[in-house]
Amino acid sequence: STEEKKDAAKQAVEKESLKVAIWSKPITEQTNLLVDKEKGFFADNGLDVTVIPGAGGGDAIKNILSGQADIAFTDPGSLYSSLDKGEKLKVIYNIYPQNVFNIVSLKTSNITKPEDLKGKTIGVYSLSSGTRQNLLVLLNQAGLSEKDVKIVETGIANFAPLMQGQVDATAATDTGLAVAKQKGLGEVNVIDVKDHLNVPSDVFVVTEKTYEEKKAVLKKFLESYKNSAEWMIKNPEEAASLAKTYAIDGKDEKQNLEMIKLRNASSVSDLTEKNGLGALDTTILQQGADTYQTLGLITQKLNMEEVVTKELLPKK
Amino acid sequence: MSFLTINNVTYSYQGQNVIIDRVNWEMKKGEFHCLLGKSGCGKTTLLKLASGLLQPDTGNIQLQGKQVTEPSHECGFVFQSPTLLEWKTVIDNVLLPISLRRKVTLSDREHAAQLLELVGLSSQFERYPLQLSGGQQSRVALARALIQKPSMLFLDEPFAALDAITREELQDDVLRICNLQNTTVLFITHDISEAVYLSDRVAVMEQGKIIYASDVKLTKPRTFKTRYDASFNELCLQIRQVMSGGQP
Amino acid sequence: MSFLTINNVTYSYQGQNVIIDRVNWEMKKGEFHCLLGKSGCGKTTLLKLASGLLQPDTGNIQLQGKQVTEPSHECGFVFQSPTLLEWKTVIDNVLLPISLRRKVTLSDREHAAQLLELVGLSSQFERYPLQLSGGQQSRVALARALIQKPSMLFLDEPFAALDAITREELQDDVLRICNLQNTTVLFITHDISEAVYLSDRVAVMEQGKIIYASDVKLTKPRTFKTRYDASFNELCLQIRQVMSGGQP
Amino acid sequence: MRNVRLYSLLLLFVLLALWEMLAKNMSELVLPAPSVIFFTMLDGMRSGYLFPHIIRTTLEVVLGLFCGGLFGFFFGILMGEVEFLRKLLFPYVIASQAVPKLALAPLFILWFGFGMTSKVVITALICFFPLLENTVTSIQYVDKQKEELFRMLKASRWQTLIHLKIPAGMPGILAGLRVAVVLAVVGAVVGEFIGGSEGLGALIIASQGMMDTPLMFVSLLLLTIIGMFLYQLVAILEKRWLKPYTREKRK
Amino acid sequence: MRNVRLYSLLLLFVLLALWEMLAKNMSELVLPAPSVIFFTMLDGMRSGYLFPHIIRTTLEVVLGLFCGGLFGFFFGILMGEVEFLRKLLFPYVIASQAVPKLALAPLFILWFGFGMTSKVVITALICFFPLLENTVTSIQYVDKQKEELFRMLKASRWQTLIHLKIPAGMPGILAGLRVAVVLAVVGAVVGEFIGGSEGLGALIIASQGMMDTPLMFVSLLLLTIIGMFLYQLVAILEKRWLKPYTREKRK
Ligand SMILES: Nc1ncnc2c1ncn2[C@@H]1O[C@H](COP(=O)(O)OP(=O)(O)OP(=O)(O)O)[C@@H](O)[C@H]1O
Ligand SMILES: Nc1ncnc2c1ncn2[C@@H]1O[C@H](COP(=O)(O)OP(=O)(O)OP(=O)(O)O)[C@@H](O)[C@H]1O
Ligand SMILES: Cc1ncc(C[n+]2csc(CCO)c2C)c(N)n1
């Protein structure tokens, strides 16, 4: 058995280590990325993946810029900002092609389309949150601007002010809404951002340098990730039960399942049906960048053609 | 009627060995009593008991017929060490007892200045205690005790840090003031002749007991001549003998 | 050759009025000198200058031919107030000077115990300073000064808080020890007879100046008989007169 | 002591140079160079963009410090004086401190609204503790002799406090105040993290959202300056008040 | 003093009852009732879900406190003793405190990695200041007479420190330690907010994401307990060490 141990040790040494900086703590919706010990999606491909937590998509990018991590699991907003600051980055995989953000209002306020938001008070997590950025995108699509509404920072428990009537609507995500409903939110109207401009929620980003130097490994990683995502889509129940041990918020298996199902849904789109999971749509990313520019969230015109690369995408 | 009565008082710190052992004492209004005794015999403790700073384990203490359970407004106290507030000037230190009871008036300040002059500190009103010599500090403490014109004074070696000349001047001053205000004084000293010179009655303590007491029957007011009186020296000698262990 | 030389020394606190005014003084090895003077005349200041705790504004001070710029290991000091460390027991307080220089050995502890017995505190080794009476505290301070067997002792009214009996016992003890170890002593006191009894030479200060100095030519060793010697009393009287402003 | 100034400047330059070098090899998004920060700051000052934020935060800090300081001092005295209160309340005081305010955000907003009040409350809550703790301690360790003197003078509890315990404990109390001053800055910022659209904390969050790290560092720098300024103020007050304590030392 | 216990419990019950009532009229999302929190805690304990987080955070707090405390004490002494260092370094000390650590997260992670080190460093950084400030102050205001005694005994600077200044300043220093202990808890949590996947701070963030407010309150409660426990520990130490200072008071 000592030899076996040695063998295992040898293998471990030979494995290529790869660090993935994510935008959050290791949470349920990313179960596929966290269960390598159990399922070996990455290990079987000779990869030793470490997940590095962060507080927001910006942290994920900072972590790859500083060399703390190789791959960033981040949102396009953070990507645009970094590109705007002149960083050289590559988008290599589309994790969630579906935009998960929404605007939630009580049925009684009768807000059903973006135009109805005019003059209303809307809650967002904070000034730096995705909820705010996506709210702005939505307003922009409806020809409104930040000045037409009153945005208040409500902190993370942003449904409470909505229920207590301190805000007319609140910007949230699909998972947030699901949890809130479970906690007794009641009847609400939901405006989904994806119905107006479906900018992806998260993508894998690497620095140009990593991209050049580690193509092979990255490729292996994306392939493994795709496998893991496919597994999660096929086995949501198993994932939900594994999340109990591997995700920090995976206490409640039923809730886990709901989260996982929502993420599974946002992982697929028409394009992924055609080209396989992770398929990148440069046009929509470009549209997103342009919208961010008109909103003043970034200053330069970005060319996403240079940034998006489909070279490493796994075959269907 | 007696002014201060110490009635069969016992005391021990933290329940250890007995420090004050069944002491009885009586003082009439306006009397000046001196307490003598070897270092560590319990004089300070007795004084603190009499003033109400400490509570006796057994027995009781009465001031003007009332049980003493806490310090009284009518008592002044000079501690063995000066105990001045470093952050107040000399004159403010003297005025402290007043300022605790009411607003300090101009006449209070004048009174304080008078007392400071009396104890020979006329040029140091605005100094801070740390800038004074040891003897000067103890004189400030004396002035502080006098400012309230107390009807009862407890003085714990107030002159120990003073030279013979200043000491004798102050002895006379204190006697005069106390006479004038008919103050009752309980005075601790190590100087036998000082004790005899000042008192109407002296007591010697040993190991918590009063082993000797005697009226001093010298003419009053006392003057420098008193010190050369034969009976003065005799009494001094007698007390000395008592203290060094011989019988009176 | 002189052991301690004070050479035309001037000093003033914070550049205010002059406290020590061109003082000259000399002590030979093994001599016992006493400094007298009214309260506030500058005795403590002079002692601190001599010991190197303060630096003179002008003039200089030499100990064994070397300029004194800081306190020396060979000097012991008893301050006017006991200055004990409240968080150390009595015996640890006495051992403090030793413990600052090296590890305390068993024989050091024995030495400390001896000294404490000498000053009459044999049963209080393990007490804390705050549990002692005033006189007991000052005796601890004396023991602390003696434990290093210093060749030069500065004593600032070490016996002020002691009764006549204890004081006289300690006077003899100190004299004996200093004689034995040939210690040079500069001693401040307010008790003129104490000064005369102890010293080889006495000096009287006034307003920062030494206004009188005299050798004491009494037989040594001094005994209780010394105090009844005619020349003893004469010298006492003379000093008294000097202090009270009369000419010697 | 003029030398200190010189060395202080020297050290500053050395540190800045080191930082500049370090930053050269790093993305501006992670660690911007001091020069970049400086120019960002200059820009912000010139355009007036920074002023409302600075004013807002300063106001919050000062108000919060005032309330929290008074509160801490006052309760420090109460709890130092009354053992019963001390034993009774200390668990809650510690609870109020050990809990990260950031997590209680929604409650604060719920109770105190989105405006400045909630930030002032958080600031006060954060900075009252060091003052409380130091006050409790300082007024308890008072010279026994002086205490006896006040007992003899029949000083009331209140008088003993005013005339003895507080003056005697002043150095310790002011040390607490100095800690509180610095914590107040952090408090205000944390308050603004939660739900603020103005103030340097909000600016930090916003700059994080825009990934404008130089702007974030400008905010941090401004916070440091506010903290240092207030600290210095307390030091000056201290010099005034504690003169008698240190008078001897001067020569 | 047995009464205090009683009243303490009584107060606790009153507060809990008030809370329960308040929470009844409020969404569990904002303020869960104590009963709910209690059962959530019980669950978490039974399933063992909470233990790794508790252990992790406690470890970080203790390590951070140890490092930060030592550091603060040590530098407090250095800066209390050497005026030059005090003037030279204080700006940086204040800077290190006035800056919200939360904003510096990425830098700490860059320098100290993702493991426990970065959290320990943040904790240490947060809790060293009160100790430093109190140490600096406490060792400066020493009785002049005792200082003179030590000069007379030719005590070296070091000896004066060890035998005089530190023992005499102990009450103040320990007050600083008590503030530091409580801040350390906050420090560890802030560290975990940023880049931790384990620990009560991470749990708070995660529970916020899940909108599991009861779980968040359980974490907060646990933090309070850790803080209180450590505080009590210091109090016990204090009682041991400061015996001679308070000996007189006993009777
Ligand atoms: N730290 C100080 N700052 C300013 N003046 C001082 C200081 N210490 C003492 N003095 C002044 O210097 C003079 C001499 O003081 P010193 O302590 O030497 O007197 P002394 O002869 O020892 O008196 P005593 O017998 O009362 O102890 C006094 O007038 C005193 O007010
Ligand atoms: N706080 C205390 N705790 C315990 N014992 C004490 C305390 N204070 C004094 N003692 C002891 O009580 C005895 C009497 O002390 P007290 O202070 O009354 O003596 P004293 O007669 O005033 O002596 P002195 O002349 O030296 O001042 C001494 O033996 C002393 O050690
Ligand atoms: C599925 C999903 N949900 C939420 C976020 C969080 N998020 C989106 S944008 C943004 C602001 C920049 O940090 C943040 C925090 C995400 N990345 N992916």
Ligand SMILES: [Mg+2]
């Ligand atoms: Mg006494």
Ligand SMILES: [Mg+2]
């Ligand atoms: Mg003197």
